[in-house]
Amino acid sequence: MTDATAQDAMITADGTPLKVSLNRALRREKLRALMLIAPLLIFILVSFIFPIGDMLIRSVQNGMVSQVIPRTVTTLEDWDHTSGETPSEEVFQALTRDFMIAVERKDHTRLGTRLNYERTGMSSLFRKTGRRVDDLGEGYTDQFGDLDPAWEEPMTWVTLMGHPDWIAAQAAWDGEGAEPSFRLRDGVADVLPRTAEMYAAFAQVVQVEDEDSPTEEEPWHIVYASLYEDLQADGVDVTSLSAPILTAALEGSAAFETQSMRDGFIEIEEDWADPEVWGTIQAFSSPVTAGYFLKAVDLSLTPDGVEPVADNLTIYVELFWRTMWMSMTITFSCILLGYPIAWLMANLPDRSANLIMILVLLPFWTSLLVRTSAWKVLLQRQGVVNDTLVAIGLIGDDGRLALINNVTGTIIAMTHILLPFMILPLYSVMKGIPPSYLRAAKSLGATNVTAFRRVYFPQSVPGIGAGSILVFILSIGYYITPEIVGGTKGVFISNRIAYFISDSPNWGLAAALGTILLVVVLALYWAYDKVVGIDNVKLGG
Amino acid sequence: MNRPKTSCETKTVLIFRLACVRPGRFSLIIKGAAKCATIDGGRRLVSTSEAQAFVEFDRVQKSYDGETLVVKDLNLSMPKGEFLTMLGPSGSGKTTCLMMLAGFETATNGDIRLDGQPINNIPPHKRGIGMVFQNYALFPHMTVAENLSFPLEVRKMGRSDREAKIKHALDMVQMGDFGGRRPSQLSGGQQQRIALARALVFEPELVLMDEPLGALDKQLRETLQFEITRLAHDLGITVVYVTHDQTEALTMSDRVAVFEAGRIQQLAPPDELYEAPINSFVAQFIGENNTLEGVVTAIQGDQCTVTLDSGDIIDARPVNVSAVGDRTKVSIRPERVEFNRERLHADAHTLKAEVLEFIYMGDIFRTRLRVAGSDDFVVKTRNAPDQRRLKPGEQIEIGWLPEDCRALDA
Numbered sequence: 014m015t016d017a018t019a020q021d022a023m024i025t026a027d028g029t030p031l032k033v034s035l036n037r038a039l040r041r042e043k044l045r046a047l048m049l050i051a052p053l054l055i056f057i058l059v060s061f062i063f064p065i066g067d068m069l070i071r072s073v074q075n076g077m078v079s080q081v082i083p084r085t086v087t088t089l090e091d092w093d094h095t096s097g098e099t100p101s102e103e104v105f106q107a108l109t110r111d112f113m114i115a116v117e118r119k120d121h122t123r124l125g126t127r128l129n130y131e132r133t134g135m136s137s138l139f140r141k142t143g144r145r146v147d148d149l150g151e152g153y154t155d156q157f158g159d160l161d162p163a164w165e166e167p168m169t170w171v172t173l174m175g176h177p178d179w180i181a182a183q184a185a186w187d188g189e190g191a192e193p194s195f196r197l198r199d200g201v202a203d204v205l206p207r208t209a210e211m212y213a214a215f216a217q218v219v220q221v222e223d224e225d226s227p228t229e230e231e232p233w234h235i236v237y238a239s240l241y242e243d244l245q246a247d248g249v250d251v252t253s254l255s256a257p258i259l260t261a262a263l264e265g266s267a268a269f270e271t272q273s274m275r276d277g278f279i280e281i282e283e284d285w286a287d288p289e290v291w292g293t294i295q296a297f298s299s300p301v302t303a304g305y306f307l308k309a310v311d312l313s314l315t316p317d318g319v320e321p322v323a324d325n326l327t328i329y330v331e332l333f334w335r336t337m338w339m340s341m342t343i344t345f346s347c348i349l350l351g352y353p354i355a356w357l358m359a360n361l362p363d364r365s366a367n368l369i370m371i372l373v374l375l376p377f378w379t380s381l382l383v384r385t386s387a388w389k390v391l392l393q394r395q396g397v398v399n400d401t402l403v404a405i406g407l408i409g410d411d412g413r414l415a416l417i418n419n420v421t422g423t424i425i426a427m428t429h430i431l432l433p434f435m436i437l438p439l440y441s442v443m444k445g446i447p448p449s450y451l452r453a454a455k456s457l458g459a460t461n462v463t464a465f466r467r468v469y470f471p472q473s474v475p476g477i478g479a480g481s482i483l484v485f486i487l488s489i490g491y492y493i494t495p496e497i498v499g500g501t502k503g504v505f506i507s508n509r510i511a512y513f514i515s516d517s518p519n520w521g522l523a524a525a526l527g528t529i530l531l532v533v534v535l536a537l538y539w540a541y542d543k544v545v546g547i548d549n550v551k552l553g554g
Numbered sequence: 555m556n557r558p559k560t561s562c563e564t565k566t567v568l569i570f571r572l573a574c575v576r577p578g579r580f581s582l583i584i585k586g587a588a589k590c591a592t593i594d595g596g597r598r599l600v601s602t603s604e605a606q607a608f609v610e611f612d613r614v615q616k617s618y619d620g621e622t623l624v625v626k627d628l629n630l631s632m633p634k635g636e637f638l639t640m641l642g643p644s645g646s647g648k649t650t651c652l653m654m655l656a657g658f659e660t661a662t663n664g665d666i667r668l669d670g671q672p673i674n675n676i677p678p679h680k681r682g683i684g685m686v687f688q689n690y691a692l693f694p695h696m697t698v699a700e701n702l703s704f705p706l707e708v709r710k711m712g713r714s715d716r717e718a719k720i721k722h723a724l725d726m727v728q729m730g731d732f733g734g735r736r737p738s739q740l741s742g743g744q745q746q747r748i749a750l751a752r753a754l755v756f757e758p759e760l761v762l763m764d765e766p767l768g769a770l771d772k773q774l775r776e777t778l779q780f781e782i783t784r785l786a787h788d789l790g791i792t793v794v795y796v797t798h799d800q801t802e803a804l805t806m807s808d809r810v811a812v813f814e815a816g817r818i819q820q821l822a823p824p825d826e827l828y829e830a831p832i833n834s835f836v837a838q839f840i841g842e843n844n845t846l847e848g849v850v851t852a853i854q855g856d857q858c859t860v861t862l863d864s865g866d867i868i869d870a871r872p873v874n875v876s877a878v879g880d881r882t883k884v885s886i887r888p889e890r891v892e893f894n895r896e897r898l899h900a901d902a903h904t905l906k907a908e909v910l911e912f913i914y915m916g917d918i919f920r921t922r923l924r925v926a927g928s929d930d931f932v933v934k935t936r937n938a939p940d941q942r943r944l945k946p947g948e949q950i951e952i953g954w955l956p957e958d959c960r961a962l963d964a
Contacts, residue, residue, distance in 0.1 A: 447689055447691065449687045449688075449689055449691040450691050450693060452656070452658050452678070452685070452687070452691070453685065453687060453691035453693075453752075454693075454704070455657075455658075455677075455678040455679045456656055456657075456678055456679070456681075456683060456684065456685035456753075456762075457679075457684075457685075457704055457705035457708065457752065457753075457756065458679050458680075458682070458705050458708045458709055458756065459679055459704070459705075459708045460679055460708075461677075461679075463708055464679075467704070468693050468704075471695045472693075472694065472695060
């Protein structure tokens with residue numbers, strides 16, 4: 014602080030700057046206020062903000078492919094899907110290893126389900142492959158066994174791969190308590206990287222998933238296959254491991270008959286030869302994807318880039334559009350029906366106004382489900398409304414109106430349900446407009462109509478604004494009522510979201526649809542602020 | 555209350571050459587045209603030149619619930635250019651009368667005539683009456699100029715005419731620079747000036763004001779009181795003004811109608827109302843007043859003797875008593891009480907009094923006495939150099955001129 018500003022700053026009697034002093038005095042107040050809202054804040058954060066945030070993040074999250082088949086994803090990077098060829102043997106070797114671990118962890122079906130969102134048939138491909146993938150590489154096991162039967166002894170592998178400390182601990186383990194976690198022997202990963210990785214994975218699966226001891230289990234075929242690959246690698250030097258059996262295998266394996274993993278996969282399911290399958294895997298291998306969002310607007314992320322989905326499969330854009338215009342229709346009907354009631358309430362004596370208020374609030378005392386179901390009874394083809402219309406001869410018995418399970422039904426029922434949310438803000442704003450304004454206008458020579466149009470209505474606009482925002486935002490995300498009375502033509506985007514949350518789980522797509530909905534609402538809110546001004550929204554006097 | 559009454563009197567005399575014929579009577583003659591005022595029961599005291607009445611209530615009754623009458627029987631006629639105030643406690647029916655005149659309430663019975671034409675069935679917007687409301691009722695979504703433009707627009711007036719009139723009206727209330735502001739940007743006093751300008755901009759002949767200064771602080775109220783009377787006088791408009799503030803009523807009006815329980819209790823110019831109340835309600839309501847209760851024991855012409863409940867005998871002027879033996883409340887203004895024996899008539903009755911409290915109020919002294927068993931008898935004296943300052947506990951004797959003490963209804 015310079016001298017000049019130091020002189021300018023106000024000082025309290027005891028010499029501390031006024032601002033410091035004031036802040037200190039206000040800190041207690043602020044702390045008190047914070048303490049008061051803390052319980053609610055924490056509750057909201059934990060039960061609302063975090064879960065919703067987590068849900069919304071799912072709309073772009075795509076970690077599953079790179080998590081479940083990491084080696085495949087890495088080796089697949091260089092592959093070009095436009096070549097029209099299936100990936101190299103190396104990719105299939107990586108896939109075999111990934112698959113073996115995934116199968117043991119039962120991850121492959123989840124991945125299949127995930128990829129099935131993008132390409133039908135992936136789920137069954139993965140399940141079918143999962144059942145038979147453990148046979149792949151069997152040839153190597155047999156060849157190693159022929160070379161030296163000791164290879165088929167679990168203990169041979171344990172001594173070769175395991176850390177001496179772990180071997181001792183494992184031997185001492187009596188089956189009670191926690192099993193000592195497998196540790197790799199020092200240096201083995203440098204000499205035999207693939208084998209070490211696969212054996213470690215094998216040991217972990219045996220210990221964690223199967224709750225057995227690796228000392229008693231023969232390794233997977235893929236471990237043998239990996240050992241073969243390691244031994245065939247250039248410049249491999251197994252002397253540091255000082256295992257005679259390995260040195261012998263190094264020499265003997267040169268004569269082994271090579272097994273193609275690629276052929277193995279294609280034999281299990283010939284879809285693996287289809288470059289499109291690999292293209293899909295490649296397109297969705299990044300940990301973040303725009304795929305869900307593209308899908309939510311009827312586009313799809315294909316190996317060839319973003320393409321619109323086939324016309325007969327489009328659904329979401331239409332649903333969004335329908336949600337919008339139906340919500341607007343509902344909002345508008347609420348204004349039309351609610352405005353006169355609110356006006357009446359604001360201008361009646363308190364006693365009568367309270368009675369109407371009770372009637373307005375009455376629906377809140379009944380369950381939403383009951384009210385909606387009541388509409389079902391009223392509006393159906395043999396329902397009360399149609400019966401009445403037929404009885405008074407307005408329509409013929411064969412011309413009964415379709416009022417339910419369509420757009421009409423949703424609009425009628427939702428207008429009824431959301432009406433109080435329009436009336437209440439309207440009423441409270443109108444209550445705040447003194448009757449003297451209308452009187453003043455009339456005394457100045459305005460007719461009833463002019464007085465209403467030029468004086469009363471402009472002042473009630475904040476109420477209309479508040480009610481409209483409330484009703485529109487509520488209706489845009491409404492679920493129960495459209496679900497019950499909407500049929501197929503009268504459902505909203507929220508029903509689709511619910512479908513993807515529970516009926517046919519695809520949380521990523523549900524999250525993307527939800528995010529779009531949220532963004533649309535925020536955008537409308539912003540537009541409203543620009544046009545009308547959010548200061549003009551009043552919920553009370 | 556102790557505001558100098560001279561200005562008011564001067565104005566009254568100037569405008570109407572008012573002649574109070576005799577104190578104690580409530581008819582007056584203005585410019586030779588006798589006007590009528592009734593106190594109750596439609597008893598018409600003076601009735602000539604009906605044609606000159608500009609605003610007229612003829613046996614008007616109003617009921618909201620069909621069981622009780624809010625306005626019981628209202629007869630009132632006002633000449634053009636008069637400033638008449640309806641004064642009364644809340645619920646006395648004064649605002650209802652104003653609303654009936656404006657057209658926002660319909661009379662249950664009787665006629666209201668404006669310039670000779672019955673207006674009962676004319677809607678408010680066709681009556682052409684300007685109105686000023688207590689809460690100003692300026693349209694918050696319009697600027698000051700738009701507010702003023704509103705009555706001209708609904709009259710389909712051209713743009714240039716409108717602008718000239720708006721400017722004139724704003725200048726009139728000294729708010730010429732505020733045309734572009736919103737009402738919310740103005741202070742209460744400024745808002746009321748604008749409301750006044752709006753009520754005047756379309757040049758109505760009759761302007762109604764419903765407690766227009768009720769929400770303002772004292773100083774502002776006094777300034778605006780003066781301005782409203784000045785404007786009304788300059789423009790020659792007829793004003794019906796409603797208030798519950800008696801000072802306002804006394805200082806502004808040509809005549810004041812005191813309302814109580816749906817009736818006009820007294821309709822008179824301010825000085826007459828203060829000095830010659832015709833019943834004990836008006837005496838109590840207007841100004842400070844000492845009341846003593848007793849029985850009339852003798853009446854000789856315009857003087858009577860009253861024996862108080864305490865047994866003391868006093869002199870009074872019979873106003874609302876007719877016979878010996880009637881119970882009465884005698885009313886005497888605090889500033890008309892004398893405790894200087896020399897200033898009273900030689901044969902005047904006096905009362906013994908004990909000083910309870912002496913309050914120094916600057917321009918006046920307010921002394922509370924115990925008189926005839928009552929503890930709240932007040933005497934007001936001017937702070938003059940030779941004025942005696944009474945001390946609590948002092949025993950004195952008080953009296954008054956018989957014409958200052960009015961024997962009213964019990």
